[in-house]
Amino acid sequence: MNDYKHQPYWFNQVNETNFPHLTENIKCDAAVVGGGISGLTAAMLLCEANFNVVLIEMNTLRNGTTAFSTGHLDNYYDQEYCKLIKHYGLGAAKTVIHAKADAVTLIESLAAKYNIECDFKRIAGYLYSENEKDNKAIEEEHDCASKIDISTSIQTNNPLPFPKFKSLLFQNQARFSPLAYLTGLAKAFTSSGGRIFEHTTMKEFEEKNDKVLITTSTSTIEAGKLILAGHTSLTGKINIQPRIYPMLSFVIGVEADSKIEDALYWDTDVPYHYTRIASTQDENLLIIGGADYHVGSKPDSRESFENLKEYANQRYKVKSIPYYWCSEYFESADGLPYAGFVPGSENVLVLASYSGDGLTFGSASAKLVSDLVLKRENPLAAIFSPSRIKLLLSMPKLTKEIGHVIKHFVGDRIFNYEEDIEKLKPEEGALMRIKNQTCAVYKDKDGKTHVFSASCRHMGCIVQRNNNEQSWDCPCHGGRYDSYGNVIVGPPREALKKVDIE
Template identity: 30%
Template sequence: MTENIHIPQFPESYWRDSIELPSFPRLQDSVKTDVGIVGGGITGITAAYLLAKEGLKVTLIDAGLLLKGTTGHTTAKITAQHGLIYDEFSRHFGAEQASKYHQANMEAKQLIEKLVEQHKIKCNYQQEDAYIYATSEQYQEKLETEKKAYDELGISGELTNSIPLGLSIKSALCMEKQAQFHPLKYLKAIAKEAEKNGAVFYENTTAVDVEYNKHPAIVTRDGKRITCRYVIQASHYPFYDGQGFYPTRMYAERAYIVAVKTPEKFPGGMYINAESPSRSIRSAQMDGKEMWLFAGENHKTGQGQSTMQHYDALQQFAEEKFGITDYVYRWSAQDLTTLDKMPYIGPVTRGENSVFVATGFRKWGMTNGTIAASILSDRILEKENPYAEIYSPSRFQADPAIRKFMRTNADVAKHLIKGKLEYTNNNIDELTPDNAITTRINGMRAGVYMDKERNLHAVDTTCKHLGCETHWNSGDRTWDCPCHGSRYSYTGEVLNGPANEPLNRVEID
């Protein structure tokens, strides 16, 4: 690798570091509202805006800070080109449903564009062509198959044997007039508009359950209640399952992003390869100067190699292909994938009319999250939405859902058993700063992290969701669960659900 390149010591999202976000109080008292929204990302904030604009009283809470979750760690592509998906959706759902998925995501793009123009939001919104490119003959054939699906579904797309980026490729499939932006500049403005219309926001307020009396009530960790007519779970992972068995129907994956400056000028466009490991490329502006974002290296949360190796792989790719003059940011993201890859948006269970869910965006949350807000807002406002059916959480497609169900849950069982049988007896005395070990303290499996000041932080590594054992994530300094994707800080605080309680602290004698 190039010598003297500064490598960011701590993971930090450029989006969050480049903007000053408003702060909101913790919910101190029980309240009544029309709509209670849990989750301060693109779905929750957009829904708050749409509903408050129609005169409904909206209360939104977030377990941490607004826009600190998946939305704050995205690549922020606004596109209906979600990898090689349309041929697969046509085969599994039929052409009409696959076409509606495309239309829904294009409508989401149009809504974002409309709000940017309407509210004059300065968020670096720019139209770009999107490309999937193949570097092997096998995936060249897959692109040709995908192009046939485009043609059958009426999706505008073009096959080409070269791309502006200058990489050596076999072919690429272009979807024109897609877009990219700074997601937090956009959502900061949308939240402000929602507030103008009466929406109320609270941070550091964790939802743990929904109670039913005459109306549903969101119950917070410290016992406060938000009594409402409707509940929208926009919390990444549903905190309330309602016996919808969501942990058995989704899996969590992590991806990594590095932001670099290179001597090459970015030629425009947004790119993702068809092969694995994934490589997603786009540009962004930092202080008026161009930087390149390289993303990819997907893997199931809590599983696989040392996470720093994923950052290293992206850096190496960027250096080999384009050169690096400065390595300015690195961060990671997590998202959920459903068994059939179609997001779950709608009533949490069949027949439910008050509690809704939006999850499983498969890393394409800018458009799927926006259309989720539109679908759920229409449901609450008693308006017809043409896309509600295709995203219904109650759907069941026998192919491929049964095979994926068995495979996903066999993997969960394997990691649950493996974690319980794993022998851990590492010596704390051998621990060095900014490293962690798993060991046993008073017979209990514990994770111990030593910070830069040589302070020790010990937690019980047993995940509070369903009892799997978490593993150390060296790249992000977190304890990650390999079963359902819960993540905790090194002090045990919840960073990602489905867990909603922190890991137990362990005293070191």
């Protein structure tokens, strides 16, 4: 797929942001760490309440999960309605799902209020089966939807041009361009008095009296409240890291020779596939996602893209595949986000772990934390609380994940690695044993070799090479670095250590 653009389709629609790097000490009412949809929405809502708000982002706004998402806005639950009801009860399930619907309305209203041109459109959604055995699951989800007051109808078909069995139709869902929305919201935020600083990484924070002191590499921020909205947040008071699992999801942009109905589509496969048209202007371009896997569990992401390509070719008359990209997201142990005050603190809040529902759960969680800061009631507070305990639900998944971490933490240290740097081709990387340590070795396009310690700067797990993404991926907690060792995705806050091999 080297002839195609290895970037999201949305990058063609919006210019890159260019907010300054923070270089001076500042004060504010609230500081937000993380410039994705949850962080920026929380910042905007507090700004509307006349708070002096500062947002810092370690990279740029277009480098996060939001910009790499597919822009599906729906009130379906990634892990199924029936499971949500079973695990949390009817009342909580109804609260969660209607909060997702309210999140779509919030996005719609903010886009209208601030004249954000993001191709937002209300459309239908279809959950469908491609095999007879999953018809029962469709029927069960229909019954569970009615229990939580979500209107759906069972269809014997849907508009997609290939054989299906039953489908579940959802009305009043939506799609948009996530990057156009994000950059438009950033513009509205700064026009309303908010401040954004890109390429600014939080190193640590300290609560002192009724303030929070946030330290970056070049400055200090004194804030009344701190909102941690960067996926994974190690706060010292609560470590949510063992309860979240890093995943990669893959997307291709498919140019088909005919249009499909403008709707959202997702199937019952595990992992499931999801499809939509790219935009009102590109109705023949399909955005197809799926083939998810645990970060660092495969040596190369190329297989996932090939699987999506095969999936598309089997179902559509494909003319070309001009785009492909992947995005990292985090699943929680019990399937719901962590959003709210850090236990024991009245000044630090966290937003994390939206699974495959980041745009809606991220917006709903942002509304929740802004309400908490403003001392407003919100029915999600107890359900999304970072201190909640769902042992029976989370323990099997937690035990499996701990085993996965131990496997990589120990096993990757005794693996027999390649030791011949000369075998590396330009723009390739590999793990090698050099001077009795495991190293991450990369050869750039000019043939220059770059050598780093392969130990992740978070907790020391051995990173894995992903040549297709040009990244070093930590299989333990999801940290990702570019080929030169710079952090792409946290929790690590520092680059891989360079190793001198002379």
